[in-house]
Amino acid sequence: MFKRIALFLATNLAVMVLLGIVLSVLQGVFGVSLGNNGLLLVMAAVFGFGGSLFSLAISKWVAKRTTGMHLIEQPRNEGEAWLYNTVKRQAEAAGIRMPEVGIYDAPEINAFATGPSRNNSLVAVSTGLLRAMDRDEAEAVLAHEVSHVANGDMVTMALIQGVLNTFVFYLARVVGRIVDGFISGNREGGGGGLAYYAIVFALEIVFGLLASVITMWFSRWREFRADAGGAHLAGREKMISALEKLARTYGQSTLPSQVRAFGISGSVGPGLKRLFMSHPPLAERIQALRDASASAGVVRG
Structure with a gap:
């Protein structure tokens, strides 16, 4: 049973992390500043709800196949x-x-x-x-x-998952920015490098697990x-x-x-x-x- 639970969680987290990586890439491509919380939240919502609503839209097809x-x-x-x-x-x-x-x-x-x-x-x-x-x-x-x-x-489960995904993506980057700034000593040119993305990756896994607890409740x-x-x-x-x-x-x-x-x-x-x-x-x-x-x-x- 534990193996099945672990596989289920790993699958959901893998999807979330993959979307998070794409979001991070687009964040860099479109030049979204690490401090632009408003635009970052919008991008997180697009990816957070996009994944859950797409899964809902194809749910019957997936079940049949x-x-x-x-x-x-x-x-x-x-x-x-x-x-x-x-x-x-x-x-x-x-x-x-x-x-x-x-x-x-x-x-x-x-x-x-x-x-x-x-x-x-x-x-x-x-x-x-x-x-x-x-x-x-x-x-x-x-x-x-x-x-x-x-x-x-x-529909309700998809919307709840969309909200949770949004905050996982968003909070991972906001907290990641704070942690990365602390590690780099907030020096000029510090932050936003590989260390930042590694921190975001880890935080997405942690926040994703917490989001799974809410979803399962x-x-x-x-x-x-x-x-x-x-x-x-x-x-x-x-x-x-x-x-x-x-x-x-x-x-x-x-x-x-x-x-x-x-x-x-x-x-x-x-x-x-x-x-x-x-x-x-x-x-x-x-x-x-x-x-x-x-x-x-x-x-x-």
């Missing part, structure tokens, strides 16, 4: 017809346009939602889920994913909200039953990193590992649904 899924356009059998019609009914209840529906081949019990907007989305389930879960449990999983779409989680929070939405669309007991099935059988996710945060389940480690996980423990999610049910019962009583 990396999973090799089969899209259900004309159901080939009763099972595909049930899957398609269930998503259609839930989408109508949630007030969103019908998502594309797909099945991808994987032994794990999982599903995910992705897409650039509430009305341009994709919901996909694994063959492992269809084999292991009964219709009630599968309905709850689909409702969870439709809730992600209805809540606009993909929000990801865990929205899982509770998607569970509540799934309970509303499919029924609370169905949602609890689906999560209990996942808790009994869940293994390592084979989803590509681009959509892993939007799967129905994810693993959580102890201590610091938890800070970098996209999903809260299944036991906590189940308890949250039970607590909400108990609270509702008290209010009705």
